[in-house]
Amino acid sequence: MTKIRVKTPLVEMDGDEMTRIIWAKIKETLILPYLDVDLRYFDLGVTHRDATDDKITVEAAEAIKEFGVGVKCATITPDQGRIQEYKLKKAWPSPNGTIRSILDGTVFRKPIMVKNITPAVSSWKKPLVIGRHAYGDIYKAVDFVVPGAGKAELVYTPAQGGEPVKLLIKDFKGGGVVMGMHNTDASIRSFAKACIACALSEKIDLWFGAKDTISKKYHARFKDLFQEEIDARKADLDKAGINYRYLLIDDAVAQVMKHPGGILWACMNYDGDVMSDMVASGFGSLGMMTSVLVSPDGKFEYEAAHGTVRRHYYEHLKGNPTSTNPVASIFAWSGALRKRGELDKTPALEKFADALEKSVIECIESGLVTKDLMALVTPRPAAHQTTDSFLAAVASNLKARLGSKKA
Ligand code: NAP
Numbered sequence: 540m541t542k543i544r545v546k547t548p549l550v551e552m553d554g555d556e557m558t559r560i561i562w563a564k565i566k567e568t569l570i571l572p573y574l575d576v577d578l579r580y581f582d583l584g585v586t587h588r589d590a591t592d593d594k595i596t597v598e599a600a601e602a603i604k605e606f607g608v609g610v611k612c613a614t615i616t617p618d619q620g621r622i623q624e625y626k627l628k629k630a631w632p633s634p635n636g637t638i639r640s641i642l643d644g645t646v647f648r649k650p651i652m653v654k655n656i657t658p659a660v661s662s663w664k665k666p667l668v669i670g671r672h673a674y675g676d677i678y679k680a681v682d683f684v685v686p687g688a689g690k691a692e693l694v695y696t697p698a699q700g701g702e703p704v705k706l707l708i709k710d711f712k713g714g715g716v717v718m719g720m721h722n723t724d725a726s727i728r729s730f731a732k733a734c735i736a737c738a739l740s741e742k743i744d745l746w747f748g749a750k751d752t753i754s755k756k757y758h759a760r761f762k763d764l765f766q767e768e769i770d771a772r773k774a775d776l777d778k779a780g781i782n783y784r785y786l787l788i789d790d791a792v793a794q795v796m797k798h799p800g801g802i803l804w805a806c807m808n809y810d811g812d813v814m815s816d817m818v819a820s821g822f823g824s825l826g827m828m829t830s831v832l833v834s835p836d837g838k839f840e841y842e843a844a845h846g847t848v849r850r851h852y853y854e855h856l857k858g859n860p861t862s863t864n865p866v867a868s869i870f871a872w873s874g875a876l877r878k879r880g881e882l883d884k885t886p887a888l889e890k891f892a893d894a895l896e897k898s899v900i901e902c903i904e905s906g907l908v909t910k911d912l913m914a915l916v917t918p919r920p921a922a923h924q925t926t927d928s929f930l931a932a933v934a935s936n937l938k939a940r941l942g943s944k945k946a
Protein backbone atom coordinates (compact mmCIF):
# COMPACT_ATOMS: atom_id res chain seq x y z
CA MET A 540 0.00 0.00 0.00
CA THR A 541 1.43 3.40 -0.88
CA LYS A 542 1.32 5.93 1.90
CA ILE A 543 -0.77 9.07 1.61
CA ARG A 544 1.42 12.13 1.46
CA VAL A 545 0.50 14.96 3.83
CA LYS A 546 1.52 18.10 1.95
CA THR A 547 2.05 20.48 4.87
CA PRO A 548 3.82 19.69 8.15
CA LEU A 549 1.54 18.79 11.05
CA VAL A 550 2.40 20.10 14.51
CA GLU A 551 2.45 17.26 17.03
CA MET A 552 2.56 17.91 20.78
CA ASP A 553 3.35 14.97 23.01
CA GLY A 554 2.14 14.90 26.60
CA ASP A 555 2.10 13.02 29.88
CA GLU A 556 1.29 9.82 31.74
CA MET A 557 -1.31 7.39 30.38
CA THR A 558 -2.19 9.54 27.41
CA ARG A 559 1.49 9.65 26.43
CA ILE A 560 1.60 5.85 26.41
CA ILE A 561 -1.54 5.75 24.27
CA TRP A 562 -0.22 8.52 22.01
CA ALA A 563 2.83 6.53 20.97
CA LYS A 564 0.68 3.49 20.18
CA ILE A 565 -1.76 5.51 18.10
CA LYS A 566 1.09 6.93 16.08
CA GLU A 567 2.78 3.60 15.63
CA THR A 568 -0.26 1.53 14.67
CA LEU A 569 -2.83 3.95 13.22
CA ILE A 570 -0.96 6.86 11.69
CA LEU A 571 2.60 6.17 10.54
CA PRO A 572 1.84 2.93 8.63
CA TYR A 573 -0.50 4.88 6.34
CA LEU A 574 0.81 8.41 6.08
CA ASP A 575 3.92 10.05 4.76
CA VAL A 576 3.79 13.01 7.09
CA ASP A 577 6.27 15.61 8.30
CA LEU A 578 5.41 15.73 11.99
CA ARG A 579 6.86 18.77 13.72
CA TYR A 580 7.28 17.15 17.12
CA PHE A 581 7.19 19.15 20.34
CA ASP A 582 7.58 17.22 23.57
CA LEU A 583 5.27 18.96 26.05
CA GLY A 584 5.79 16.22 28.61
CA VAL A 585 6.17 17.96 31.96
CA THR A 586 9.83 17.08 32.45
CA HIS A 587 10.73 18.47 29.05
CA ARG A 588 8.74 21.64 29.70
CA ASP A 589 10.70 21.94 32.92
CA ALA A 590 14.04 21.35 31.19
CA THR A 591 13.28 24.05 28.61
CA ASP A 592 11.80 26.49 31.14
CA ASP A 593 8.52 25.99 29.27
CA LYS A 594 9.92 27.52 26.07
CA ILE A 595 8.89 24.38 24.22
CA THR A 596 5.22 25.23 24.79
CA VAL A 597 5.65 28.66 23.25
CA GLU A 598 7.54 27.14 20.30
CA ALA A 599 4.72 24.66 19.75
CA ALA A 600 2.14 27.44 19.72
CA GLU A 601 4.26 29.43 17.25
CA ALA A 602 4.46 26.35 15.02
CA ILE A 603 0.66 26.03 15.01
CA LYS A 604 0.53 29.67 13.95
CA GLU A 605 2.94 28.92 11.14
CA PHE A 606 1.50 25.65 9.82
CA GLY A 607 -2.15 26.09 10.80
CA VAL A 608 -2.97 22.70 12.34
CA GLY A 609 -1.76 20.91 15.47
CA VAL A 610 -2.62 17.80 17.44
CA LYS A 611 -1.95 17.64 21.16
CA CYS A 612 -1.72 14.92 23.78
CA ALA A 613 -3.05 15.66 27.29
CA THR A 614 -0.50 17.27 29.59
CA ILE A 615 -0.02 17.76 33.31
CA THR A 616 -0.66 21.19 34.72
CA PRO A 617 1.68 21.01 37.69
CA ASP A 618 0.62 21.83 41.25
CA GLN A 619 2.69 21.44 44.44
CA GLY A 620 2.25 17.66 44.45
CA ARG A 621 3.41 17.39 40.86
CA ILE A 622 6.48 19.57 41.52
CA GLN A 623 7.62 16.96 44.02
CA GLU A 624 6.52 13.97 41.96
CA TYR A 625 8.44 15.12 38.88
CA LYS A 626 11.12 17.20 40.66
CA LEU A 627 10.18 20.36 38.76
CA LYS A 628 11.72 23.82 39.10
CA LYS A 629 8.30 25.41 39.51
CA ALA A 630 4.59 25.11 38.84
CA TRP A 631 4.67 25.87 35.13
CA PRO A 632 1.42 27.28 33.78
CA SER A 633 -1.13 25.15 31.97
CA PRO A 634 0.20 24.46 28.44
CA ASN A 635 -3.35 24.74 27.15
CA GLY A 636 -3.65 28.18 28.70
CA THR A 637 -0.33 29.26 27.18
CA ILE A 638 -1.23 27.99 23.71
CA ARG A 639 -4.72 29.44 23.91
CA SER A 640 -3.43 32.89 24.77
CA ILE A 641 -0.75 32.87 22.05
CA LEU A 642 -3.34 31.85 19.45
CA ASP A 643 -6.03 34.06 21.04
CA GLY A 644 -8.21 31.00 20.57
CA THR A 645 -11.48 29.54 21.79
CA VAL A 646 -11.93 25.92 22.86
CA PHE A 647 -14.82 23.96 21.39
CA ARG A 648 -15.84 20.62 22.86
CA LYS A 649 -17.46 18.03 20.66
CA PRO A 650 -18.80 14.63 21.75
CA ILE A 651 -18.19 11.47 19.71
CA MET A 652 -21.45 9.61 19.18
CA VAL A 653 -22.04 5.89 18.68
CA LYS A 654 -25.31 4.03 18.13
CA ASN A 655 -25.08 1.90 21.27
CA ILE A 656 -24.71 4.82 23.70
CA THR A 657 -27.87 6.85 24.15
CA PRO A 658 -27.35 10.40 25.39
CA ALA A 659 -29.10 11.28 28.65
CA VAL A 660 -31.19 13.75 26.66
CA SER A 661 -33.19 11.62 24.25
CA SER A 662 -33.58 14.31 21.60
CA TRP A 663 -29.80 14.64 21.08
CA LYS A 664 -29.08 12.75 17.88
CA LYS A 665 -26.08 14.70 16.62
CA PRO A 666 -23.16 16.25 18.50
CA LEU A 667 -23.79 19.49 20.31
CA VAL A 668 -20.60 21.49 20.07
CA ILE A 669 -20.02 23.98 22.87
CA GLY A 670 -17.79 27.05 22.65
CA ARG A 671 -16.92 28.91 25.81
CA HIS A 672 -15.61 32.45 25.82
CA ALA A 673 -12.73 31.86 28.19
CA TYR A 674 -11.90 35.45 29.07
CA GLY A 675 -13.24 37.92 31.60
CA ASP A 676 -16.64 38.31 33.29
CA ILE A 677 -16.69 36.83 36.79
CA TYR A 678 -13.38 35.03 36.13
CA LYS A 679 -11.52 38.32 36.13
CA ALA A 680 -13.82 40.18 38.50
CA VAL A 681 -12.98 42.29 41.51
CA ASP A 682 -15.38 41.57 44.32
CA PHE A 683 -15.85 42.84 47.79
CA VAL A 684 -17.82 42.03 50.92
CA VAL A 685 -19.46 45.28 51.99
CA PRO A 686 -19.04 45.51 55.75
CA GLY A 687 -21.86 47.97 56.47
CA ALA A 688 -23.75 51.05 55.31
CA GLY A 689 -22.05 53.02 52.54
CA LYS A 690 -22.06 53.74 48.84
CA ALA A 691 -20.60 51.43 46.20
CA GLU A 692 -19.83 53.19 42.93
CA LEU A 693 -18.47 52.33 39.51
CA VAL A 694 -15.82 54.83 38.39
CA TYR A 695 -14.26 55.08 34.93
CA THR A 696 -11.38 57.50 34.45
CA PRO A 697 -10.61 58.15 30.76
CA ALA A 698 -6.91 57.67 29.98
CA GLN A 699 -7.10 60.58 27.53
CA GLY A 700 -8.21 62.93 30.27
CA GLY A 701 -11.69 64.35 30.70
CA GLU A 702 -14.33 63.90 33.32
CA PRO A 703 -14.53 60.54 35.09
CA VAL A 704 -17.82 58.67 34.78
CA LYS A 705 -19.32 57.69 38.13
CA LEU A 706 -22.29 55.37 38.54
CA LEU A 707 -23.98 54.45 41.77
CA ILE A 708 -24.20 50.67 42.20
CA LYS A 709 -25.91 50.63 45.56
CA ASP A 710 -26.36 52.86 48.54
CA PHE A 711 -25.98 50.13 51.15
CA LYS A 712 -27.93 50.43 54.39
CA GLY A 713 -26.16 47.42 55.85
CA GLY A 714 -23.69 44.73 54.79
CA GLY A 715 -23.74 43.04 51.39
CA VAL A 716 -21.59 42.10 48.44
CA VAL A 717 -20.49 43.92 45.33
CA MET A 718 -18.55 42.93 42.21
CA GLY A 719 -16.97 44.73 39.30
CA MET A 720 -16.39 42.70 36.16
CA HIS A 721 -15.33 43.48 32.64
CA ASN A 722 -14.74 42.22 29.17
CA THR A 723 -13.03 43.83 26.20
CA ASP A 724 -14.29 44.49 22.68
CA ALA A 725 -11.18 42.79 21.31
CA SER A 726 -11.78 39.60 23.26
CA ILE A 727 -15.49 39.48 22.43
CA ARG A 728 -14.70 39.94 18.73
CA SER A 729 -12.01 37.24 18.81
CA PHE A 730 -14.48 34.91 20.44
CA ALA A 731 -17.15 35.63 17.83
CA LYS A 732 -14.62 35.18 15.01
CA ALA A 733 -13.44 31.86 16.43
CA CYS A 734 -17.05 30.67 16.75
CA ILE A 735 -17.69 31.59 13.12
CA ALA A 736 -14.48 29.81 12.05
CA CYS A 737 -15.56 26.72 14.00
CA ALA A 738 -19.11 26.74 12.59
CA LEU A 739 -17.66 27.02 9.07
CA SER A 740 -15.18 24.25 9.78
CA GLU A 741 -17.81 21.91 11.27
CA LYS A 742 -20.49 23.06 8.79
CA ILE A 743 -23.12 23.53 11.49
CA ASP A 744 -25.46 26.33 12.57
CA LEU A 745 -24.32 28.76 15.21
CA TRP A 746 -26.29 29.86 18.27
CA PHE A 747 -25.29 32.51 20.74
CA GLY A 748 -27.20 33.12 23.95
CA ALA A 749 -26.95 35.99 26.43
CA LYS A 750 -29.30 38.07 28.57
CA ASP A 751 -29.46 41.43 26.86
CA THR A 752 -33.03 42.08 28.02
CA ILE A 753 -31.72 42.44 31.57
CA SER A 754 -28.12 43.47 30.95
CA LYS A 755 -28.82 46.21 28.46
CA LYS A 756 -25.22 47.39 28.21
CA TYR A 757 -22.95 44.47 29.14
CA HIS A 758 -24.72 41.53 27.51
CA ALA A 759 -26.08 43.77 24.76
CA ARG A 760 -22.48 44.62 23.83
CA PHE A 761 -21.78 40.91 23.33
CA LYS A 762 -24.90 40.54 21.21
CA ASP A 763 -24.04 43.57 19.05
CA LEU A 764 -20.37 42.72 18.49
CA PHE A 765 -21.28 39.13 17.72
CA GLN A 766 -23.77 40.38 15.13
CA GLU A 767 -21.16 42.68 13.58
CA GLU A 768 -18.73 39.79 13.17
CA ILE A 769 -21.50 37.65 11.68
CA ASP A 770 -22.36 40.41 9.21
CA ALA A 771 -18.70 40.69 8.21
CA ARG A 772 -18.64 36.96 7.29
CA LYS A 773 -22.17 36.86 5.88
CA ALA A 774 -21.07 35.81 2.37
CA ASP A 775 -19.07 32.83 3.69
CA LEU A 776 -21.81 31.75 6.08
CA ASP A 777 -24.47 31.99 3.36
CA LYS A 778 -22.31 30.08 0.94
CA ALA A 779 -21.89 27.29 3.50
CA GLY A 780 -25.59 27.37 4.35
CA ILE A 781 -24.90 28.20 7.98
CA ASN A 782 -27.55 30.06 9.98
CA TYR A 783 -26.84 32.26 12.95
CA ARG A 784 -29.33 32.69 15.78
CA TYR A 785 -29.17 34.95 18.76
CA LEU A 786 -31.32 33.73 21.65
CA LEU A 787 -31.84 34.73 25.23
CA ILE A 788 -29.72 32.34 27.27
CA ASP A 789 -32.70 30.80 29.11
CA ASP A 790 -34.45 30.25 25.79
CA ALA A 791 -31.28 28.66 24.41
CA VAL A 792 -31.09 26.28 27.39
CA ALA A 793 -34.73 25.31 27.00
CA GLN A 794 -34.45 24.76 23.25
CA VAL A 795 -31.20 22.78 23.46
CA MET A 796 -32.97 20.17 25.61
CA LYS A 797 -35.43 19.51 22.78
CA HIS A 798 -33.01 19.95 19.90
CA PRO A 799 -31.56 17.12 17.79
CA GLY A 800 -28.06 18.65 18.07
CA GLY A 801 -25.70 19.31 15.23
CA ILE A 802 -25.22 22.93 16.23
CA LEU A 803 -22.49 25.04 17.73
CA TRP A 804 -23.63 26.70 20.93
CA ALA A 805 -21.50 29.74 21.75
CA CYS A 806 -21.62 30.67 25.42
CA MET A 807 -20.41 33.54 27.53
CA ASN A 808 -17.74 32.51 30.03
CA TYR A 809 -19.88 31.44 32.99
CA ASP A 810 -22.60 29.88 30.85
CA GLY A 811 -19.94 27.92 28.99
CA ASP A 812 -18.33 26.72 32.21
CA VAL A 813 -21.67 25.36 33.44
CA MET A 814 -23.18 24.18 30.15
CA SER A 815 -20.09 22.42 28.82
CA ASP A 816 -20.09 20.14 31.86
CA MET A 817 -23.81 19.50 31.49
CA VAL A 818 -23.47 18.67 27.80
CA ALA A 819 -20.38 16.50 28.39
CA SER A 820 -22.08 14.41 31.04
CA GLY A 821 -25.27 14.24 28.94
CA PHE A 822 -23.33 12.64 26.12
CA GLY A 823 -21.71 9.98 28.29
CA SER A 824 -18.01 9.81 28.99
CA LEU A 825 -14.96 12.05 29.10
CA GLY A 826 -13.22 9.40 27.06
CA MET A 827 -15.60 10.25 24.20
CA MET A 828 -15.17 14.02 24.19
CA THR A 829 -12.80 15.82 21.84
CA SER A 830 -11.86 19.43 21.86
CA VAL A 831 -10.56 21.82 19.29
CA LEU A 832 -8.93 25.17 19.86
CA VAL A 833 -9.76 27.59 17.05
CA SER A 834 -8.10 30.95 16.61
CA PRO A 835 -9.96 33.97 15.15
CA ASP A 836 -7.86 33.70 11.99
CA GLY A 837 -8.59 30.00 11.54
CA LYS A 838 -5.74 27.99 13.11
CA PHE A 839 -6.76 24.66 14.64
CA GLU A 840 -5.43 22.54 17.49
CA TYR A 841 -7.12 19.21 18.23
CA GLU A 842 -6.99 17.23 21.46
CA ALA A 843 -8.91 14.97 23.84
CA ALA A 844 -10.98 16.86 26.40
CA HIS A 845 -9.80 14.66 29.26
CA GLY A 846 -6.53 14.81 31.19
CA THR A 847 -3.62 12.43 31.46
CA VAL A 848 -5.67 9.75 33.29
CA ARG A 849 -3.25 9.63 36.17
CA ARG A 850 -4.80 6.74 38.11
CA HIS A 851 -4.55 4.43 35.11
CA TYR A 852 -0.93 5.46 34.56
CA TYR A 853 0.04 4.39 38.08
CA GLU A 854 -1.55 1.00 37.39
CA HIS A 855 0.40 0.82 34.13
CA LEU A 856 3.64 1.59 36.01
CA LYS A 857 2.91 -1.31 38.38
CA GLY A 858 2.72 -3.55 35.33
CA ASN A 859 -1.07 -4.04 35.57
CA PRO A 860 -3.18 -4.05 32.42
CA THR A 861 -5.20 -0.87 31.92
CA SER A 862 -8.48 -0.16 30.24
CA THR A 863 -8.10 3.46 29.22
CA ASN A 864 -10.29 4.81 26.46
CA PRO A 865 -8.09 6.08 23.60
CA VAL A 866 -11.02 7.25 21.45
CA ALA A 867 -10.81 10.98 22.14
CA SER A 868 -7.05 10.92 21.46
CA ILE A 869 -7.58 9.03 18.19
CA PHE A 870 -10.23 11.56 17.17
CA ALA A 871 -7.80 14.37 17.94
CA TRP A 872 -5.57 12.84 15.24
CA SER A 873 -8.40 12.24 12.78
CA GLY A 874 -9.72 15.77 13.33
CA ALA A 875 -6.31 17.32 12.71
CA LEU A 876 -5.65 15.14 9.66
CA ARG A 877 -9.06 15.87 8.13
CA LYS A 878 -8.46 19.58 8.60
CA ARG A 879 -4.99 19.27 7.06
CA GLY A 880 -6.53 17.42 4.11
CA GLU A 881 -9.19 20.07 3.72
CA LEU A 882 -6.70 22.94 3.78
CA ASP A 883 -4.24 21.19 1.47
CA LYS A 884 -6.98 19.88 -0.83
CA THR A 885 -5.96 16.26 -0.29
CA PRO A 886 -9.20 14.25 -0.46
CA ALA A 887 -7.31 11.00 0.15
CA LEU A 888 -6.24 12.32 3.54
CA GLU A 889 -9.78 13.37 4.42
CA LYS A 890 -10.94 9.87 3.48
CA PHE A 891 -8.25 8.37 5.67
CA ALA A 892 -9.51 10.44 8.62
CA ASP A 893 -13.05 9.19 7.95
CA ALA A 894 -11.82 5.60 7.75
CA LEU A 895 -9.95 5.94 11.04
CA GLU A 896 -13.05 7.27 12.79
CA LYS A 897 -15.28 4.60 11.25
CA SER A 898 -12.89 1.90 12.42
CA VAL A 899 -13.17 3.18 15.99
CA ILE A 900 -16.94 3.55 15.88
CA GLU A 901 -17.43 0.12 14.34
CA CYS A 902 -15.40 -1.47 17.16
CA ILE A 903 -17.49 0.23 19.83
CA GLU A 904 -20.75 -0.56 18.07
CA SER A 905 -19.76 -4.22 17.84
CA GLY A 906 -19.35 -4.28 21.63
CA LEU A 907 -15.58 -3.85 21.87
CA VAL A 908 -15.27 -1.17 24.54
CA THR A 909 -13.00 0.01 27.34
CA LYS A 910 -14.19 -0.17 30.93
CA ASP A 911 -15.47 3.42 31.14
CA LEU A 912 -18.09 2.62 28.49
CA MET A 913 -19.31 -0.68 29.98
CA ALA A 914 -22.16 0.88 31.94
CA LEU A 915 -23.17 3.11 29.02
CA VAL A 916 -23.45 0.76 26.06
CA THR A 917 -26.49 -1.37 25.30
CA PRO A 918 -26.44 -4.28 25.05
CA ARG A 919 -23.75 -4.58 27.69
CA PRO A 920 -20.79 -6.62 26.43
CA ALA A 921 -19.65 -9.70 28.36
CA ALA A 922 -16.25 -8.21 29.09
CA HIS A 923 -14.32 -5.03 28.54
CA GLN A 924 -11.20 -4.55 26.43
CA THR A 925 -7.80 -3.50 27.72
CA THR A 926 -6.21 -0.35 26.33
CA ASP A 927 -4.02 -2.54 24.12
CA SER A 928 -6.69 -4.96 22.92
CA PHE A 929 -9.01 -2.10 22.01
CA LEU A 930 -6.26 -0.33 20.06
CA ALA A 931 -5.34 -3.59 18.36
CA ALA A 932 -8.98 -4.11 17.32
CA VAL A 933 -9.12 -0.60 15.85
CA ALA A 934 -5.81 -1.16 14.04
CA SER A 935 -6.96 -4.42 12.48
CA ASN A 936 -10.30 -2.90 11.46
CA LEU A 937 -8.52 0.05 9.88
CA LYS A 938 -6.12 -2.22 8.05
CA ALA A 939 -8.97 -4.32 6.68
CA ARG A 940 -10.95 -1.23 5.73
CA LEU A 941 -8.10 0.40 3.84
CA GLY A 942 -7.00 -2.89 2.30
CA SER A 943 -10.45 -3.73 1.01
CA LYS A 944 -11.11 -0.13 -0.04
CA LYS A 945 -14.47 -0.24 1.77
CA ALA A 946 -13.41 3.02 3.43
P1 NAP B 1 -8.40 12.95 33.94
O1 NAP B 1 -7.15 12.59 33.26
O2 NAP B 1 -9.39 13.68 33.10
O3 NAP B 1 -9.07 11.66 34.54
C1 NAP B 1 -10.00 11.68 35.61
C2 NAP B 1 -10.73 10.35 35.65
O4 NAP B 1 -11.69 10.31 34.60
C3 NAP B 1 -9.85 9.14 35.44
O5 NAP B 1 -9.22 8.73 36.61
C4 NAP B 1 -10.84 8.15 34.89
O6 NAP B 1 -11.69 7.65 35.90
C5 NAP B 1 -11.69 9.03 33.99
N1 NAP B 1 -11.15 9.17 32.64
C6 NAP B 1 -10.71 10.31 32.02
N2 NAP B 1 -10.32 10.06 30.78
C7 NAP B 1 -10.49 8.73 30.59
C8 NAP B 1 -10.23 7.86 29.51
N3 NAP B 1 -9.70 8.31 28.34
N4 NAP B 1 -10.52 6.55 29.65
C9 NAP B 1 -11.03 6.08 30.79
N5 NAP B 1 -11.29 6.85 31.87
C10 NAP B 1 -11.02 8.17 31.75
O7 NAP B 1 -8.08 13.83 35.20
P2 NAP B 1 -6.99 13.59 36.37
O8 NAP B 1 -6.51 12.19 36.35
O9 NAP B 1 -7.60 14.13 37.58
O10 NAP B 1 -5.85 14.56 35.93
C11 NAP B 1 -4.60 14.12 35.50
C12 NAP B 1 -3.83 15.26 34.92
O11 NAP B 1 -4.46 15.72 33.73
C13 NAP B 1 -3.70 16.48 35.82
O12 NAP B 1 -2.33 16.69 36.09
C14 NAP B 1 -4.29 17.63 35.01
O13 NAP B 1 -3.47 18.76 35.11
C15 NAP B 1 -4.27 17.11 33.61
N6 NAP B 1 -5.33 17.61 32.72
C16 NAP B 1 -4.94 17.92 31.45
C17 NAP B 1 -5.88 18.32 30.52
C18 NAP B 1 -5.41 18.63 29.14
O14 NAP B 1 -4.23 18.54 28.83
N7 NAP B 1 -6.30 18.98 28.23
C19 NAP B 1 -7.22 18.40 30.86
C20 NAP B 1 -7.60 18.06 32.16
C21 NAP B 1 -6.64 17.65 33.08
P3 NAP B 1 -11.41 6.33 36.78
O15 NAP B 1 -10.20 6.63 37.58
O16 NAP B 1 -12.66 6.22 37.60
O17 NAP B 1 -11.22 5.19 35.84
Ligand code: MG
Pocket residue numbers: 812813816
Ligand atom coordinates in the same frame (compact mmCIF):
# COMPACT_ATOMS: atom_id res chain seq x y z
MG1 MG C 1 -16.99 23.70 34.51
